[in-house]
Amino acid sequence: MDIIGILKDYPLCHRCFGRLCGKVLHTSNYERGKSIKMAKAMELESKLYSLMEKYDDGNNEDIDKDNDDYKDNNNDKDNDTNHNLDACNNNKGNDMDKILQKIKEDLYYIHRSGLLEIKGINGEEEYSTNENMEINCPWCKSIFNEKNLNDILEGALSLLKDYQYDSFLVGTILPKDIKKLEEEIRTPYMESIRQEFNRVMGRLLVENTGKIVDKQNPDIVIKINPYNKKIELQVNSIFIKGRYRKLIRGIPQTKWPCNHCRGKGCENCNYTGKRYNTSVEEIIAEPFMEVFKGKDESFHGAGREDIDVRMLGKGRPFVLQIKEPKIRKANLEEIKEKINRSGSVEVLNLEYGIKRDVVFFKNEPHRKTYLAVVECEEEVSNEELLKVVKNLENSSIDQRTPLRVSHRRADLIRVRRVYDVEVNRIDPKTFELKIYCDGGLYIKELISGDENRTLPSVSEILNKKCKCKTLDVLEVHDEDV
Ligand SMILES: [Zn+2]
Numbered sequence: 001m002d003i004i005g006i007l008k009d010y011p012l013c014h015r016c017f018g019r020l021c022g023k024v025l026h027t028s029n030y031e032r033g034k035s036i037k038m039a040k041a042m043e044l045e046s047k048l049y050s051l052m053e054k055y056d057d058g059n060n061e062d063i064d065k066d067n068d069d070y071k072d073n074n075n076d077k078d079n080d081t082n083h084n085l086d087a088c089n090n091n092k093g094n095d096m097d098k099i100l101q102k103i104k105e106d107l108y109y110i111h112r113s114g115l116l117e118i119k120g121i122n123g124e125e126e127y128s129t130n131e132n133m134e135i136n137c138p139w140c141k142s143i144f145n146e147k148n149l150n151d152i153l154e155g156a157l158s159l160l161k162d163y164q165y166d167s168f169l170v171g172t173i174l175p176k177d178i179k180k181l182e183e184e185i186r187t188p189y190m191e192s193i194r195q196e197f198n199r200v201m202g203r204l205l206v207e208n209t210g211k212i213v214d215k216q217n218p219d220i221v222i223k224i225n226p227y228n229k230k231i232e233l234q235v236n237s238i239f240i241k242g243r244y245r246k247l248i249r250g251i252p253q254t255k256w257p258c259n260h261c262r263g264k265g266c267e268n269c270n271y272t273g274k275r276y277n278t279s280v281e282e283i284i285a286e287p288f289m290e291v292f293k294g295k296d297e298s299f300h301g302a303g304r305e306d307i308d309v310r311m312l313g314k315g316r317p318f319v320l321q322i323k324e325p326k327i328r329k330a331n332l333e334e335i336k337e338k339i340n341r342s343g344s345v346e347v348l349n350l351e352y353g354i355k356r357d358v359v360f361f362k363n364e365p366h367r368k369t370y371l372a373v374v375e376c377e378e379e380v381s382n383e384e385l386l387k388v389v390k391n392l393e394n395s396s397i398d399q400r401t402p403l404r405v406s407h408r409r410a411d412l413i414r415v416r417r418v419y420d421v422e423v424n425r426i427d428p429k430t431f432e433l434k435i436y437c438d439g440g441l442y443i444k445e446l447i448s449g450d451e452n453r454t455l456p457s458v459s460e461i462l463n464k465k466c467k468c469k470t471l472d473v474l475e476v477h478d479e480d481v
């Protein structure tokens with residue numbers, strides 16, 4: 001590939017020219033670019049001198065043979081007539097001029113792109129300083145000069161000083177015209193100027209901050225457009241994993257905006273914008289947000305319980321995502337104690353997580369153990385209680401989407417398994433029902449039957465109308481065992 005030809009259309013500086021084959025020969029782009037230009041210039045210059053020497057001696061025979069590259073192809077048809085002695089000398093003279101002209105032109109394009117050592121051979125314009133060479137370079141437009149780099153470094157440092165972080169990554173943003181130019185001059189071994197700027201600015205930032213570059217999972221991505229010096233920080237979220245226990249009934253798992261105003265605040269919600277005063281999410285997130293000084297948060301539970309259902313036992317797994325935190329390290333024990341003092345929600349097993357944990361949570365179906373208090377319209381005998389156990393244990397339940405959620409869930413029939421059942425009488429019409437079952441089984445409907453949408457159900461087995469009086473989640477099991 002003749003990359004020298006690119007200089008005709010684009011006067012690339014040494015550094016940019018070297019980047020055209022940045023993936024070969026381990027040296028700096030500047031050295032590589034300058035060396036290729038020099039080697040080519042030396043080749044052209046020596047050719048020029050030897051041709052001129054031969055020309056002066058009137059010894060033209062070898063010119064065609066040695067200089068096929070520099071012969072105008074359009075003249076090929078004239079070569080037949082070169083045997084005509086009269087025409088011979090004139091044609092040789094014309095060819096010679098063309099060859100010399102082409103070599104001089106190529107040399108000119110190399111000079112123009114800043115090879116100072118041989119300037120002026122053609123008496124053309126001069127490029128007297130390196131600075132000019134870079135300013136005229138259409139690719140880098142001198143973004144690598146010291147002042148520009150320093151301005152960007154200062155700008156980045158002043159934005160970063162508000163944040164705690166251990167690692168970062170520079171993300172260079174190229175203007176459209178530079179992207180287009182890279183498409184036009186692309187070679188198979190080219191390095192994008194984005195990669196070089198990432199590297200150069202990354203090194204400067206490491207030196208000035210003592211932090212490390214992390215390409216996989218940086219705390220902060222520093223997005224820089226080096227051409228207009230615009231800098232933007234993308235502060236990545238932190239993730240806190242843990243389990244929560246909900247000790248009281250009547251609060252939802254996540255923030256619940258007011259139905260009337262959708263969160264704006266109205267008379268119905270006392271201008272809070274919320275349907276419920278608080279939620280598991282808010283009780284857990286507020287102390288975290290205070291310490292980590294995040295901009296926003298997002299709460300991801302491994303499933304959710306109804307508002308009137310308690311979450312007991314070892315708790316339900318959750319991940320709290322804290323967005324754009326200014327602080328990334330804190331004493332989780334202290335935050336835990338603060339949450340647990342709320343009396344309504346407790347957290348345990350707090351630790352730092354990663355983004356993937358959120359996806360894992362959403363896709364992992366957890367088996368559950370529930371404790372329901374069942375209230376029957378009529379008295380229930382002991383035999384009937386045993387029948388409930390016998391009929392539900394190790395059985396498959398066909399459950400059509402419950403009426404109460406059918407407005408927001410697709411109407412379909414799910415099959416879930418019940419593994420283990422225990423009953424415990426409270427009074428003639430009331431008993432406790434403990435169930436170990438697949439995640440996703442609606443327990444209230446398993447008891448009521450939901451107008452025969454759930455089969456079998458406690459109501460159906462007893463042939464008596466039953467309902468779930470209270471419900472607790474006793475355990476969210478980690479593995480399906
Ligand atoms: Zn350049």
Ligand SMILES: [Zn+2]
Nearest residue numbers: 258261266269
């Ligand atoms: Zn409202």
